[in-house]
Amino acid sequence: MNAIAFPPVASAPLADFQPAQAGADPVIILDRVSKAFRPRAKGTPVVALEDVSLSIRSGEIVGIIGRSGAGKSTLVRLINGLEKPTGGTVTVAGVRLAELSERQARQHRRRIGMVFQHFNLLSARTAAGNVALPLQIAGESKAKIKRRVDELLELVGLAKQRDRYPAELSGGQKQRVGIARALATAPKVLLCDEATSALDPETTEQILELLARIRRELGVTIVLITHEMGVVKAIADRVAVLESGRVVEEGPTFEVFSAPKHPTTRSFLQTLSSAKLPDHIRTALTGSAKGASQAVVRVQFTGPQAEQPVLSRLARMLAIDINILSGQVETVGGRGFGTLVIAVPSDSASVEAVTAALTRLELKAEVLGYVA
Amino acid sequence: MSPELFKILLMATGETLYMVAVAASLGTLLGAPLGIFLATSRRGEIFAAPVTNRIVGAIVNATRSTPFIILVVAIVPFTRLVAGTSIGTNAAIVPLTIAATPFIARIVESAIREVDPGLIEAARAMGASPAQIVRHVLLPEARPSIALGLTLAVVSLLGYSAMVGAVGGGGLGDLGIRYGYQRFMPEMMLAVVAVLIVMVQSAQTIGDTIARRLDRRTRRG
Numbered sequence: 001m002n003a004i005a006f007p008p009v010a011s012a013p014l015a016d017f018q019p020a021q022a023g024a025d026p027v028i029i030l031d032r033v034s035k036a037f038r039p040r041a042k043g044t045p046v047v048a049l050e051d052v053s054l055s056i057r058s059g060e061i062v063g064i065i066g067r068s069g070a071g072k073s074t075l076v077r078l079i080n081g082l083e084k085p086t087g088g089t090v091t092v093a094g095v096r097l098a099e100l101s102e103r104q105a106r107q108h109r110r111r112i113g114m115v116f117q118h119f120n121l122l123s124a125r126t127a128a129g130n131v132a133l134p135l136q137i138a139g140e141s142k143a144k145i146k147r148r149v150d151e152l153l154e155l156v157g158l159a160k161q162r163d164r165y166p167a168e169l170s171g172g173q174k175q176r177v178g179i180a181r182a183l184a185t186a187p188k189v190l191l192c193d194e195a196t197s198a199l200d201p202e203t204t205e206q207i208l209e210l211l212a213r214i215r216r217e218l219g220v221t222i223v224l225i226t227h228e229m230g231v232v233k234a235i236a237d238r239v240a241v242l243e244s245g246r247v248v249e250e251g252p253t254f255e256v257f258s259a260p261k262h263p264t265t266r267s268f269l270q271t272l273s274s275a276k277l278p279d280h281i282r283t284a285l286t287g288s289a290k291g292a293s294q295a296v297v298r299v300q301f302t303g304p305q306a307e308q309p310v311l312s313r314l315a316r317m318l319a320i321d322i323n324i325l326s327g328q329v330e331t332v333g334g335r336g337f338g339t340l341v342i343a344v345p346s347d348s349a350s351v352e353a354v355t356a357a358l359t360r361l362e363l364k365a366e367v368l369g370y371v372a
Numbered sequence: 373m374s375p376e377l378f379k380i381l382l383m384a385t386g387e388t389l390y391m392v393a394v395a396a397s398l399g400t401l402l403g404a405p406l407g408i409f410l411a412t413s414r415r416g417e418i419f420a421a422p423v424t425n426r427i428v429g430a431i432v433n434a435t436r437s438t439p440f441i442i443l444v445v446a447i448v449p450f451t452r453l454v455a456g457t458s459i460g461t462n463a464a465i466v467p468l469t470i471a472a473t474p475f476i477a478r479i480v481e482s483a484i485r486e487v488d489p490g491l492i493e494a495a496r497a498m499g500a501s502p503a504q505i506v507r508h509v510l511l512p513e514a515r516p517s518i519a520l521g522l523t524l525a526v527v528s529l530l531g532y533s534a535m536v537g538a539v540g541g542g543g544l545g546d547l548g549i550r551y552g553y554q555r556f557m558p559e560m561m562l563a564v565v566a567v568l569i570v571m572v573q574s575a576q577t578i579g580d581t582i583a584r585r586l587d588r589r590t591r592r593g
Contacts, residue, residue, distance in 0.1 A: 027478075109499035120494040123589045124512040132509060134498040165588040220418050 006118045007348070026190055027093055027221045028056040028079060034087035035074050035245075039132030048074040049245045051088070056238075058188070061215055062255065063232030065268060066242030072225045075312040078112030079223065081105050081110045093188050095341075103148040110138055116193035119174040121166040128153065130161040133280070134184040145227050152180040155217075156210060172203035177212060183218070190214070190222045196231055208234045219233040229268045233257065233332050241265045258302040272280060277368065278326050285369035292370030295351045296325065301338035310361060311342070318353050320345055346370050380547065381551040381560070385567055387461050388402070391536070392529045394465050397528075399472025400522065406473065407480025408506060418492065418502035421427055423575025432474040440532050444466050444539055451539075464533070464541030472529055479521030483514040516587035527572050534568075544568055 033052045036045035048065060049071045056062050066072045077083040078090050081097030089096055092112060097105050121130045135145045153159050166174055175195060180185050182190055191327040192211070196204040212235045215222055224236060232239050240250040240263055249262040260266045277296075279287070286294060301310075315322045323343040330337050344354045349368060358365035391413040406428070413425040438446070444467040452458045487510055495505045519569050534545020542558070544564050550591075552561025 075470070082493075103501075106499040106501060108499060114494065114497040116490060116494060118490055120488070120490040122491060122584070123511060124508060124515060133495070134376060137495070137498050137500045137504050137507060167588055167590055307506075 003117070017180050018224045019148070025058055026055045026221070027058045028054070029091040030035065030078070030086035031056040031091070032299050033078060033085045033090055035071075035078060035083060035147075049078070049085075052242075052247050053088075054240055054247060054250070056221060056223065058221055059215065059219050060238060061224065061236050063214070063224045063226060063236030063239040063240055064227055065229065065232050065239060066095070067227055070242040071245040073193065074225075074245075076114075076191055076223075076225055079189075079191060080109055089093065089261075094139070097288060103263035107134065110134065110185040111187050111189065113190045115175070115178050115182045115190065115192040115195040117197050118173075119166070119178045119198075121174060121177055121181075123166055126163050126165055127158055127169065127173075130177050131184055134181060138185055147183060149298070151182055155183070155214075156180045169352055170203075170208055171199050173314070174209050175203075176197065179207075179214070183214070183220070187223060191225070193225045194221065197225070197226065197228065204231070205234070205259045208218055211235060211333055231271050233272065233330065236332055254335045257332045258300065258335060259312065267286060281325055281341065283372070284371045286371070287369055289346050289348065289351075290329045290359075294323070295346045295354075295370050296368045297342050297344060297351075297354060297358075297360055298366045298368050299340045299342060300366075301340065302364070303338075310358075311340075313352065317357060318350070320350055320354070342367070343371065377551070377557075377560060379425070380551070381563055381567070383543045384542065384547040384564070387541075388530070388533050388545075388571070391461055391468055391533050391541065391543055392466055392526060395468035395472050395529055395533075396522070398465070398469040399476045399525065402469070403473040403476030403516075404480050406477035408484060408510070410477060410564065411484035411574055412502070412506065412510070418496075418505055432477055433503045436475040440467070440471050441535050444536060445469060446570060448539070458554065459540040462537040463544045464536035464539060466545070467539075468532055468536065471532055472525055473530065476522065476525050478516070479525060483517035485509050486517055506518055516583045516589070519579060519583040519586055523575055523583070526575045526579070530568060530571055530575070536589050 006314065032054050033049055034047070035049040038045050038048045047370070052071075052075070054062075054064075064072060064075060070195055074083065076087055079092060081090075081092075081100075084098040090098065092108075093109055099110060100108060122133065125133070130151050131149045132145050132294055135148060140148070140348055145367045149162070150159070153162050156179055157160060158173060158176050160182065163168060164173075166177070169177065178195075179190075188212070196207050196212075199207060206233060211222055211224075222235075224231060226232060236253045238251065239253045239256050240247050241264070242257070243260060245266045246289065249256060249260065249265045256265060260269055281296065286292060289295065311324070321344075323345055325341040327340040330339075355367065409419070409468060410425065410432070413421040413428075415422045435443075444464075447467055447470065448458045451463050451474055454466050455463040457463050491509050491513060492505055495509045500508065533541070533543050534548070537543065537546025540546075544567060548564035549560055551557045552564060
């Protein structure tokens with residue numbers, strides 16, 4: 001039986017992943033950044049971010065995940081310089097925005113593109129007019145604006161919709177306009193603030209594909225602020241988990257997914273469909289082995305064993321029957337990540353032998369419960 | 373109605389149109405910047421100046437609370453200074469403009485404040501200056517509401533213009549009082565009311581049409 005060998009990564013739709021150029025300079029550096037807001041009335045300041053350090057390399061896609069109120073929006077506004085940190089420094093493309101004059105800061109903001117959850121398109125302008133806005137603000141010539149707008153609409157696949165107004169576009173199309181607009185001034189960094197949170201799953205996937213392509217073709221660094229683990233899983237090279245204004249976990253997406261350390265990260269991973277058991281198994285599951293015939297074990301494949309016929313070998317070695325209840329292979333950070341739920345005989349000797357064997361193979365095994 | 377009276381009616385209609393058109397234009401010229409200031413100078417806004425904002429707001433409110441007929445009489449010296457006379461159609465334009473300006477200022481202010489703050493945030497993130505935000509974002513986005521508000525202002529001015537007969541301003545209201553009421557000519561009164569109804573209807577229809585043309589916020593079939 002060779003059922004658990006993974007398909008080659010390249011066949012996954014979102015796997016157009018290229019590691020950030022080794023040794024590339026960090027384009028965004030947050031060094032022990034804190035931000036507290038003075039309350040309107042007298043009282044203690046509200047701390048939005050505390051001691052956040054993060055370094056984002058050029059050409060990377062970094063996911064910053066957190067629940068509402070974790071400080072994500074504040075982080076965005078610190079990176080584009082619309083807020084100044086109360087402690088620490090924020091450096092973007094070698095410049096500390098907080099130290100610039102308002103006029104210089106405005107110039108510098110053109111090097112950071114913003115994509116918004118609710119698109120924030122001007123209703124009175126067509127798709128082309130919206131993409132033209134940042135260029136008009138930058139004082140470009142009409143000829144240059146027209147050329148660049150055509151180029152960008154082509155890039156996001158909306159050349160035909162150039163004269164449509166936002167009200168005449170679908171959510172996905174609006175976000176494509178938003179992305180084209182954010183890229184208009186050829187920024188080094190694309191900040192996506194919940195860019196897919198208002199979209200349906202299919203559209204989300206298309207927008208994420210577009211972002212991955214933009215990184216590949218233009219080399220733009222992308223920061224994805226989100227509360228959806230699926231978004232991070234799909235395209236982020238690295239992920240930082242934000243909780244109550246602090247970064248509680250940070251690392252390459254694959255590592256954080258395969259071995260989450262912080263409870264917040266784990267609870268985010270729980271929200272993924274792959275973490276959930278099929279309903280018919282979950283409802284039948286009991287905590288004790290008494291009266292049960294089979295134990296349900298979840299096995300996670302993350303390493304090179306993914307290529308090996310682990311289960312058939314296991315069955316032969318231990319002379320037991322192994323039943324596959326459910327299985328899923330995903331792409332995380334460009335690598336295969338498999339979850340398999342199997343049923344093995346429920347006697348403690350078999351269960352122990354199975355988990356021991358799996359652990360020896362460096363697979364993560366977890367007994368979820370027992371079924372009759 | 374005799375041809376003579378018809379001629380008088382026609383002239384009064386012309387006077388009303390003239391007064392309202394000039395007062396509405398001047399009122400917009402003065403009121404729109406004031407409205408932009410009121411909308412953008414509040415705390416935390418792009419031209420934040422909360423104290424000045426409150427002072428200007430108080431002056432606007434004071435002007436708006438003064439009944440129009442009292443305003444007309446109270447500012448006679450000022451009217452004489454500006455128009456050279458305190459009697460006649462041109463003189464009447466002064467109080468009409470002064471009444472229209474704060475009204476239009478509030479209309480423009482509320483239209484601008486309706487603009488989605490997310491658009492301002494987006495423009496700021498693009499590196500737009502406050503003046504660019506007003507020009508490229510706030511005014512274009514507020515245009516449909518401003519068009520509707522200005523229609524409201526024009527209709528109100530038509531009503532106000534009837535009162536300036538008190539200072540010899542002429543126009544339809546004056547005609548209605550002098551001929552229709554004082555000389556007891558009900559047919560003249562009726563004619564005046566009919567013309568005013570047509571004017572208000574036309575103003576509203578034109579305003580609605582313009583606002584609809586400008587409004588791109590809903591999908592059109």
